[in-house]
Structure formats: C-alpha cells, structure tokens
Amino acid sequence: MVAESAASYEALQAQDNAITALFQSRDYELVAPAYLQPADLFLDRMGEAIRGRTYVFTDPGGAELCLRPDVTLPACRVYLERTPKSDVEARFCYNGPAFRFQPGGAQAARPREFRQAGIEYIGGADRASADAEVTGLALEAVRSAGLKDCKIRLGDLGLFEALIQGLDIPERWRLRMRHFFWRPPVFHDLLRQLSSAPAAEPGAVEAQLIGALDPGDIETSQSLVAAYLDKAGIPLDGVRSLSEITERLLGRAADASQPPLSAATLRLIEDYLSVSDAPAAALERIAQLTRAGGPDLSTVLQDAHTRLEKLAETGVDLEDATFSAEFGRDLEYYTSHVFQIEMPGQGRAGQIAGGGRYDDLLKSLGAPHEVPAAGSAIHTERLLAAVQGGRA
Amino acid sequence: MRSDPLILALPSKGRLMERAGEIFEAAGLTVRKTGHERGYRGEIAGIKGVEIAFLSAAEIAQQLSLGRVHAGITGADLLHESGAVASGRIELLRPLGFGGADVVVAVPECWVDVSSMGDLEEVAAIFTREHSRRLRVATKYINLTRRYFADKGVTGYRIVESLGATEGTVAAGTAELIVDITSTGTTLKANHFKMLDDGLILKSEAMLAKSAKAAWQKDKQTVLEEIVLSLDPDC
Numbered sequence: 001m002v003a004e005s006a007a008s009y010e011a012l013q014a015q016d017n018a019i020t021a022l023f024q025s026r027d028y029e030l031v032a033p034a035y036l037q038p039a040d041l042f043l044d045r046m047g048e049a050i051r052g053r054t055y056v057f058t059d060p061g062g063a064e065l066c067l068r069p070d071v072t073l074p075a076c077r078v079y080l081e082r083t084p085k086s087d088v089e090a091r092f093c094y095n096g097p098a099f100r101f102q103p104g105g106a107q108a109a110r111p112r113e114f115r116q117a118g119i120e121y122i123g124g125a126d127r128a129s130a131d132a133e134v135t136g137l138a139l140e141a142v143r144s145a146g147l148k149d150c151k152i153r154l155g156d157l158g159l160f161e162a163l164i165q166g167l168d169i170p171e172r173w174r175l176r177m178r179h180f181f182w183r184p185p186v187f188h189d190l191l192r193q194l195s196s197a198p199a200a201e202p203g204a205v206e207a208q209l210i211g212a213l214d215p216g217d218i219e220t221s222q223s224l225v226a227a228y229l230d231k232a233g234i235p236l237d238g239v240r241s242l243s244e245i246t247e248r249l250l251g252r253a254a255d256a257s258q259p260p261l262s263a264a265t266l267r268l269i270e271d272y273l274s275v276s277d278a279p280a281a282a283l284e285r286i287a288q289l290t291r292a293g294g295p296d297l298s299t300v301l302q303d304a305h306t307r308l309e310k311l312a313e314t315g316v317d318l319e320d321a322t323f324s325a326e327f328g329r330d331l332e333y334y335t336s337h338v339f340q341i342e343m344p345g346q347g348r349a350g351q352i353a354g355g356g357r358y359d360d361l362l363k364s365l366g367a368p369h370e371v372p373a374a375g376s377a378i379h380t381e382r383l384l385a386a387v388q389g390g391r392a
Numbered sequence: 393m394r395s396d397p398l399i400l401a402l403p404s405k406g407r408l409m410e411r412a413g414e415i416f417e418a419a420g421l422t423v424r425k426t427g428h429e430r431g432y433r434g435e436i437a438g439i440k441g442v443e444i445a446f447l448s449a450a451e452i453a454q455q456l457s458l459g460r461v462h463a464g465i466t467g468a469d470l471l472h473e474s475g476a477v478a479s480g481r482i483e484l485l486r487p488l489g490f491g492g493a494d495v496v497v498a499v500p501e502c503w504v505d506v507s508s509m510g511d512l513e514e515v516a517a518i519f520t521r522e523h524s525r526r527l528r529v530a531t532k533y534i535n536l537t538r539r540y541f542a543d544k545g546v547t548g549y550r551i552v553e554s555l556g557a558t559e560g561t562v563a564a565g566t567a568e569l570i571v572d573i574t575s576t577g578t579t580l581k582a583n584h585f586k587m588l589d590d591g592l593i594l595k596s597e598a599m600l601a602k603s604a605k606a607a608w609q610k611d612k613q614t615v616l617e618e619i620v621l622s623l624d625p626d627c
Contacts, residue, residue, distance in 0.1 A: 043550040044525045052538060058553075172518075179517035179548060186545040205504050229502055237500040237584055238562045240515075244522060248505040248515065364524065 033074030118377030136314030155327030166295020401464030459605025497591030516548030530567035
C-alpha cells in the first residue's frame with residue numbers, strides 16, 4: 001500500500017469523526033480497546049485459520065501476542081474488565097485499526113491495516129430490538145456518510161442450529177455437523193458420508209476394541225480399554241481422559257450399526273442451505289420446508305419475524321434486502337442474526353459493513369453466564385472509496 | 393574487473409555438514425575454509441567465482457528465500473517450511489540421497505480411537521466442547537502443519553510453537569499432539585506416540601536448491617551448472 005495522501009487522510013478522518021459522533025449521540029460510549037491482544041484468545045475461538053490471517057508474535061517476555069484482527073473481541077474484553085459480573089447493559093463504540101495478513105499481498109481492496117468504526121451492544125435482553133438497533137445504526141451511519149444504492153444481506157445462524165436440533169440423528173452427528181458447518185466443502189463431504197456409510201473404516205486396534213465393547217455399559221467398556229492400555233504398556237498421556245477415549249470408541253461402535261442419514265433428511269438440509277430470497281419469502285420457504293413433520297423451527301422463525309419487524313421500524317428497507325440461509329458461514333463466533341451492507345457487483349471492496357449476534361462469546365471469554373450481545377463494524381476506508389467513487 | 397562470486401551455502405555443523413562435505417569430496421570438489429579454521433567462509437579448490445558460506449540449516453533456507461545466497465544445501469523440510477518453495481522463491485535442484493527423515497503427525501499411543509486425520513477433526517470437535525479450548529499441536533513446522541491440516545479438512549486445532557524436544561510437550565501438558573520430524577520413529581515410539589495412517593506430511597532429505605530471488609548473472613549460472621554437473625555426472 002502506498003501511504004495515504006494528506007487529502008484522503010483528512011477526508012477519512014472527517015468521515016470517521018462524523019460516524020463516531022453519530023454513535024455517541026445514540027448513547028454509545030467511545031472506548032479504545034488495546035491493539036495488542038493475547039493471541040490465545042483469537043486462536044482458541046476462531047481456530048488456526050485465523051492465524052494465517054493474523055500478525056502473531058512472541059514478545060520479549062515470551063508471551064504470544066497478536067495485532068487485533070478484529071475489534072469485537074477486544075471490545076468484549078473491555079466490558080469484562082469493567083463488569084466481571086456481566087450484569088449490566090453496555091453500548092460501546094470504537095474507531096481504530098485492525099490488522100490482517102493478506103496472503104496474496106496487500107492491495108487497495110485487501111489492505112493489511114484497515115480502520116473499523118463499530119458498535120457493540122452488550123447485555124441487551126430484548127434480542128430482536130438489539131439486532132435491529134445495531135443493524136439500523138450501521139446502515140444510518142453509512143448512509144449519512146453519503147453511501148447510496150447499497151444492499152443488505154441477512155442471515156440467521158440460529159435457524160441452522162434449530163434445524164439440526166430437530167433432526168432425528170445421534171448427538172455425535174449433530175456435533176460434527178455443527179463443527180463442519182463453517183466449512184461448506186467439508187460439510188458437504190460429511191453429509192455425503194453420513195448418507196452413504198456413516199461408520200468410517202476403523203484402524204486395526206480400534207476395530208478390535210470396538211468389537212469387544214458394549215455400548216450399553218460405559219463402565220465395563222472403560223475398564224476394557226484401561227486393561228488393553230495396561231497390557232500393551234501404554235501410559236495414559238495428555239489431558240484426554242480414559243472416558244473421553246472410550247466414549248468416542250463407543251460412538252464409532254454405534255455408527256457401525258446406525259442406519260445412514262435418510263434421503264429426505266439430506267434433501268431437507270440441502271434445500272434449507274440453498275434458500276436465498278427477499279426476507280419474508282425466504283422465511284416462508286423455510287417454514288414450508290419444515291412444515292411436513294420435520295424439525296420444529298417455529299420459535300426461531302418467530303424470532304426472525306420479530307427481528308424483521310423491528311428492522312422495518314428502524315427504517316431498513318426489507319423489500320430490497322436478501323436473506324440467505326448460508327450467509328454467515330465464515331464467521332465462527334456469530335450465533336444468530338448476521339448482516340452485511342454491500343455494494344453489489346464490487347466483490348470484497350463492496351463489503352462496506354457487517355455484524356451480527358454473538359451470544360456465546362462473552363461467556364467463552366470468562367463471563368459467569370451467557371451474555372446476549374450484538375454488534376456491527378464499518379470498514380471505513382471501503383466506505384470512503386465507495387462514496388467517492390459514487391460521486392465521481 | 394572481478395565480479396561478485398556465486399555464494400553457495402553449506403551446513404556449518406552436524407551430520408548434514410559431514411555428509412555434504414563427503415558428497416562434494418566424492419564429486420572431486422574440495423571445499424576448504426578461507427581465513428581461519430573457525431571461520432564461516434570457504435571456497436572450492438579449482439573452481440573460480442564461488443564463495444562458500446557455512447550457515448545453520450535453518451538459516452540456509454531463510455537466506456535462499458531472501459536471495460542473499462545463490463544456492464545451498466539443506467533439508468527439504470526447512471525449505472518447504474519457509475514457504476519459499478511454494479511461492480517460487482526457491483527452486484529445488486536435486487535430492488542428495490542423505491539426511492532422510494519424515495515430517496509426521498503423531499498422537500499419544502493411548503488414543504486408541506484415533507488412526508486418521510479424519511478422526512482427528514472429530515476429536516477436535518469433541519475436545520473443544522469438553523475442555524473449552526482447541527486441541528493444541530506442538531511443532532516447529534508451523535507452515536507445513538497449517539497447510540497439511542487445511543488440505544485434510546482439519547481446522548479445530550491450534551499450533552503451539554515448539555523449538556526443541558517436541559516429543560516431550562504432551563507429557564509436559566503443553567500440547568495434545570505433535571508434528572515432528574523422525575528418521576527411524578524410535579524417539580516417537582519411546583515417548584508413546586503413534587503416527588496417523590495418513591499423517592505423513594513430507595518425506596524430507598538433504599536437497600540442493602537455488603534461490604530465484606538472488607541476482608543470476610550468466611557467469612553465476614555457468615558456475616552453478618559446473619557444480620551440479622560434478623555432483624551428478626550422469627545427467
């Protein structure tokens with residue numbers, strides 16, 4: 001990246017100040033989360049894939065740190081530092097840099113250092129209203145900066161969760177589906193495997209043990225595995241316990257006698273994931289898919305409807321929005337509502353802002369209980385480029 | 393006017409140094425140190441325009457990828473780990489038939505429910521739920537590990553960098569599994585590890601490689617060809 005010119009720096013600064021002022025006028029407190037963050041927090045939550053995109057380094061004291069690749073998690077840490085009990089509502093806004101390594105080299109649309117202006121609404125019990133608030137405010141901010149003709153894309157990861165909860169399948173399959181959901185090609189392979197031959201070919205030792213175990217009797221099975229290890233002189237190294245190892249063996253034993261995923265269920269999941277339409281029509285289609293005796297999605301669908309109503313009240317034009325069942329599959333910490341504000345046909349450069357609900361994140365960072373939270377972030381350099389491009 | 397020499401990097405210590413020396417000797421290329429005996433510069437008797445730089449094996453991979461040396465001998469594991477082979481900054485010229493060892497994924501032998509990379513991803517999912525953190529993989533091969541795990545669709549893990557005694561990390565409680573280099577498997581076995589059936593990441597051996605980033609004037613190309621030809625008279 002070439003250094004920004006004084007003129008573009010001033011324009012960006014003016015735009016960002018106006019956005020921050022708007023957020024502050026709506027009672028969002030300006031906070032400044034640290035740029036340097038413990039690498040652990042990101043790696044444990046987002047997996048190794050994020051390391052490939054994150055500047056991770058060891059400081060002179062030996063601590064593994066990173067330059068924040070995202071500001072939501074650092075903002076959550078500010079909240080937890082201030083309110084360890086996590087028992088109050090907080091509205092935070094921030095405006096500052098985030099850093100991401102660009103494997104193909106840094107370019108204008110893919111900078112390695114970029115600014116985000118964002119809001120986080122933590123602890124708001126009325127989820128639909130909070131979702132609408134953070135979405136509506138992000139939209140208002142980009143519009144007041146001069147952005148025209150942007151489109152909104154919506155999704156809801158809670159629907160997928162409810163869908164697989166409602167399927168008549170073993171819990172261990174659900175776990176795998178949930179785990180693989182974020183990686184569409186692998187997820188597709190998993191579905192294919194479950195619908196043809198659910199039991200993967202076991203190795204020699206496993207086959208021998210699996211044959212000897214009684215799925216109905218965990219305790220005896222556990223002592224059988226212990227006896228095997230003992231006889232072979234294998235110590236129980238590491239933190240995975242004997243019961244974890246035994247339970248997974250039993251799961252594999254059960255898979256061996258489990259009928260494959262039915263064709264109807266396979267089609268249901270695939271049909272669900274292919275839904276993409278105007279929001280009302282998309283929700284109607286999902287209701288239709290699950291109406292005939294399938295999983296009961298009525299509660300989540302009702303929540304989604306309520307959210308749409310609140311969004312409409314906030315001034316979001318839903319006629320022009322798209323709801324995709326698959327949208328949000330690349331952002332591991334979101335749990336429900338997800339959205340993006342984009343300029344159609346401009347690829348990544350057109351992804352101006354985005355956000356969603358992340359109800360599990362605070363607890364995983366140390367909050368004593370689940371804390372509802374939602375937020376949004378604007379890529380301010382892209383916003384400026386889109387606004388200036390539109391004007392030219 | 394004397395032009396700059398071709399810089400050839402050779403390992404400065406250990407088995408790699410000995411074997412590289414032997415292979416040059418057998419090819420009729422006598423490598424000798426210039427300056428004092430403990431120095432890190434040398435030359436090849438009878439070939440002009442070559443300067444030998446004695447460096448550590450890891451440094452050779454790094455200097456090749458930066459273009460600060462023209463060619464060098466080091467382990468394929470280090471060359472691939474640098475990322476410079478995939479990006480074209482380093483070109484592998486020929487394997488040298490020594491220093492063979494495998495970079496492998498190994499799990500504790502007590503994981504009787506795990507024999508493949510597919511198992512590993514499933515265990516990763518369960519482990520994250522049970523222990524509220526990711527499965528940790530100790531290794532010095534951060535890039536090779538990340539690439540191989542991604543190829544196999546394994547993502548629910550995190551790497552813990554280990555710069556020595558990697559096979560001790562599980563017993564020490566700092567990792568759940570390892571990616572390590574092994575020539576015979578004895579150390580892994582003695583520490584109660586087993587390799588996964590599809591856990592072979594790379595078959596490594598000593599390799600002559602050239603840097604695509606270095607300045608390659610015609611005379612340097614000629615000198616390198618002369619050396620390669622001596623090492624490999626059949627081709």
